Amino acid sequence: xxxxxxxxxxxxxxxxxxxxxxxxxLDESRLPSASTEVPLQAVxxxxxxxxxxxxxxxxxxxxxxxxxxREQSVGFNLGALGADFLSVDYGELHLRGAYVxxxxxxDHLLTSANYSExxxxxxxxxxxxxxxxxxxxxxxxxxxxxxxxxxxxxDLLAPITKTINxxxxxxxxxxxxxxxxxxxxxxxxxxxxx
Amino acid sequence: xMRLTRFAAxxxxxxxxxxxxxxxxxxxxxxNWQDTVMSGLQTGKSTRKEVMDLLGPPSQVISMDGESAxxxxxxxxxxxxxxxxxxxxxxxxxxxxxxxxxxxxxxVLTEFSxxxxxxx
Numbered sequence: 141x142x143x144x145x146x147x148x149x150x151x152x153x154x155x156x157x158x159x160x161x162x163x164x165x166l167d168e169s170r171l172p173s174a175s176t177e178v179p180l181q182a183v184x185x186x187x188x189x190x191x192x193x194x195x196x197x198x199x200x201x202x203x204x205x206x207x208x209x210r211e212q213s214v215g216f217n218l219g220a221l222g223a224d225f226l227s228v229d230y231g232e233l234h235l236r237g238a239y240v241x242x243x244x245x246x247d248h249l250l251t252s253a254n255y256s257e258x259x260x261x262x263x264x265x266x267x268x269x270x271x272x273x274x275x276x277x278x279x280x281x282x283x284x285x286x287x288x289x290x291x292x293x294x295d296l297l298a299p300i301t302k303t304i305n306x307x308x309x310x311x312x313x314x315x316x317x318x319x320x321x322x323x324x325x326x327x328x329x330x331x332x333x334x
Numbered sequence: 335x336m337r338l339t340r341f342a343a344x345x346x347x348x349x350x351x352x353x354x355x356x357x358x359x360x361x362x363x364x365x366n367w368q369d370t371v372m373s374g375l376q377t378g379k380s381t382r383k384e385v386m387d388l389l390g391p392p393s394q395v396i397s398m399d400g401e402s403a404x405x406x407x408x409x410x411x412x413x414x415x416x417x418x419x420x421x422x423x424x425x426x427x428x429x430x431x432x433x434x435x436x437x438x439x440x441x442v443l444t445e446f447s448x449x450x451x452x453x454x
Contacts, residue, residue, distance in 0.1 A: 156422040163430060164451075180436070181377075184447030189434040193405065195398035246398075248436070248445065287430065289393040289407040290361055313396035313405070 153216035160209040160284060162320075163191060166238040168255045180248035187240070191287060192317050194310075199245040203317050207237040209262075211278050225270050231278030232264035239319065262321075283321045288313070305331040355415040362408040363393050365431045365450060372448060382441040389433070400439035407432050410451070 170186060172178045180200075190202035213231035238257040245251050265277035288311035295306055302309070308328045310318035316328065324332065371388055374380075385404060386392075392404040413426040433448040 154420055154422065157424070159423075159425045161425075161427045163428070179445075181445040181447075184434070184445060188449035189405070189432040189447045191430060191432070193396060193403065193434070195396050195403075200398065200403075286361065286409065287407060289405055290409070292394040313394050313403075 153214075155214045156212065158209075158211040158280075160207070160211075160280070162207040162209075162284070163205055166204055166206050166240055166255070168238075168257070171240065171253050171255050172242075172250060174250050174252050178250040180244050180250070183242060183244075183250060190242075194313050194315065194317050196243070196316075199243060199248070199251070201241065201243045201317055203242075203319075204240040205237065205320070206239075207235070207283065207320065209236075209280050209283060210234040211280055213276075213278050227269050228267070229269065229277050230264075230266045231276070233262035233278045233280055235260055235262040235283070241317070285320065288318075302332045305329070352419065353417040355413075355417065357413045359411040359413075360408065362431075363390065363406045365408045366390075368450070372446075375443060375446065377443050377445060380443040382435075382437045382443070385435050385443065401444075402437050402441070404435045404437075405432070406434070 172183060172186070183202075187204055190204055192203040192205070194201050211231065211233055213229060215227055215229035218226040218228060236257075236259045238255065240253070240255050242253045243251045262280065262283070263278070267275060267277050269275060291311050292313065295309065295311060296303060305328075306312060308315050308331070310316050310328055318328070322329075324330070366389060374388070375385065382402065382404070389404075389406060393407040394405040396403040396405065408431040409428060410431065411426055411428040413424060415424040416422065429451040431450045433446070435446040436444045438444050
């Protein structure tokens with residue numbers, strides 16, 4: 141009987157891991173130097189088309205990115221302690237990635253090239269909930285959004301707040317770039333809040 | 335003996351609850367900028383109309399003064415999941431096939447680049 145109870149407790153414990161990879165790995169050693177006149181075509185030949193691009197007042201800004209996201213959560217039922225209706229959950233988000241940003245002037249010559257990378261905890265949480273994990277304690281939805289190119293044509297059909305903000309929108313390719321997971325309640329998107 | 339039978343039945347139930355899953359998710363402009371298509375394009379000669387005729391409407395159009403750029407994007411996500419009940423694991427890999435073309439004030443191709451992942 142005890143063995144069965146132990147087995148039941150084990151069955152009510154679960155660990156879930158989600159791994160996401162977005163884009164391809166970037167190599168810092170391949171980053172060109174802006175001190176020499178590097179033409180746009182040479183950069184495109186080496187890095188391929190950028191994942192993000194925008195026109196600027198002085199030329200173009202382009203970005204390449206690679207993200208690796210790990211969501212993991214563990215939960216167990218408190219049935220063994222006599223509280224069948226309670227579930228304890230713990231979750232954690234880990235982020236790793238790299239970002240390359242390059243700018244070009246009107247003559248399509250490289251003016252700057254920057255590389256950054258990160259490997260950090262992206263948040264997490266714990267909870268005691270009835271029966272099962274109803275509310276997620278770890279969430280990376282805002283990081284895994286689609287690239288803005290998919291939304292370009294539909295922007296004019298967006299809710300009025302977003303449509304009014306179109307001149308400042310980072311999804312048009314005309315008003316700047318935005319990294320994933322950038323908070324929307326300040327900066328260029330603050331007008332888009334419903 | 336009865337207990338053993340019950341235990342075996344329980345183990346069998348657990349085994350039956352295990353599962354795996356696989357899916358893929360494709361978004362964007364269908365890839366047709368393979369080398370055979372691209373070989374007909376030449377910087378300094380090909381025009382925006384020729385590119386549009388070859389590839390169709392792009393995902394995004396970007397303009398800077400008289401210049402313009404056409405961007406084609408095809409996102410492909412592939413997911414694999416292992417569901418054991420006690421331990422569950424999902425791997426989702428998203429890759430981006432893409433092409434970009436720059437045109438000058440006269441709508442003549444100045445630079446272009448394409449990238450297709452091998453798995454596409």
